[in-house]
Amino acid sequence: xxxxxxxxxxxxxxxxxxxxxxxxxxxxxxxxxxxxxxxxxxxxxxxxxxxxxxxxxxxxxxxxxxxxxxxxxxxxxxxxxxxxxxxxxxxxxxxxxxxxxxxxxxxxxxxxxxx
Amino acid sequence: xxxxxxxxxxxxxxxxxxxxxxxxxxxxxxxxxxxxxxxxxxxxxxxxxxxxxxxxxxxxxxxxxxxxxxxxxxxxxxxxxxxxxxxxxxxxxxxxxxxxxxxxxxxxxxxxxxxx
Numbered sequence: 098x099x100x101x102x103x104x105x106x107x108x109x110x111x112x113x114x115x116x117x118x119x120x121x122x123x124x125x126x127x128x129x130x131x132x133x134x135x136x137x138x139x140x141x142x143x144x145x146x147x148x149x150x151x152x153x154x155x156x157x158x159x160x161x162x163x164x165x166x167x168x169x170x171x172x173x174x175x176x177x178x179x180x181x182x183x184x185x186x187x188x189x190x191x192x193x194x195x196x197x198x199x200x201x202x203x204x205x206x207x208x209x210x211x212x
Numbered sequence: 213x214x215x216x217x218x219x220x221x222x223x224x225x226x227x228x229x230x231x232x233x234x235x236x237x238x239x240x241x242x243x244x245x246x247x248x249x250x251x252x253x254x255x256x257x258x259x260x261x262x263x264x265x266x267x268x269x270x271x272x273x274x275x276x277x278x279x280x281x282x283x284x285x286x287x288x289x290x291x292x293x294x295x296x297x298x299x300x301x302x303x304x305x306x307x308x309x310x311x312x313x314x315x316x317x318x319x320x321x322x323x324x325x326x327x328x
Contacts, residue, residue, distance in 0.1 A: 139318055139321055140321075141318075142315035187256070200261070201258065204255050206254075
C-alpha cells in the first residue's frame, strides 16, 4: 500500500512570503501530524490532526497553521516566512493518532529553503 | 529544555561488531519509547519500540533495552552492517494526555557509520 506522500519535495521561497505544504496519509489512517526538522533542533512537533480536528499543538508561533480535510489529507501553511523557517517538514500518519502503542509512519518530507 | 537526549552526535563501528546507541530522558511521564532510522533525503522509518512494562524488546538484529530507574534506553544492533549507516532518532511519549493525544518528543539523533 502507498506510503505517506508529501508535496512539493523541494521549494525555495523569499522572506515574507507564505507557503503551503501538502500531505496524503496512508490509506485508512485518520491521524496526520507535522514535524519540523532542523540541524540544530532535531525533530520538533508542530501539530496533529485527527478527523479534521487539531488535537495537539507544539510550541510554534501562530504563523504555522494546518488543516485536515474529510479525506484525511492535510495541509500546513507558514505565513510571513523567516530565514529560520528553512527546514525539512515531515508529515506522519497513523491509524488513530499519537496514542499509546501506535506506530507513526513518516513521509519523505518537504525541503523548504527561505532566502 | 531537552526532554530526550542523545548525547553522541555520531558513532563509528566496524562491520560485524555491535552498535550501541544511547538515549536519556528526563520526563518521568514518558513510558513508551521508539527508535527511528533516517537516511538522507528520506523520512524517518520506524525500527522498534518498547513500553515501560518491559525492559527489553528484540526484533531480529535490533534490541532495545529500557532502564526506567536511570531514565535510559539503548538500541543494540548486532551484527552491524554497512546498510545500517544512517541517523538514529530516539522518541518518547507519555501514556496519557488530557487532550486525547500526545506528541512524540524526539532526540536530536545519532549518526551511525558502519565501516566495511
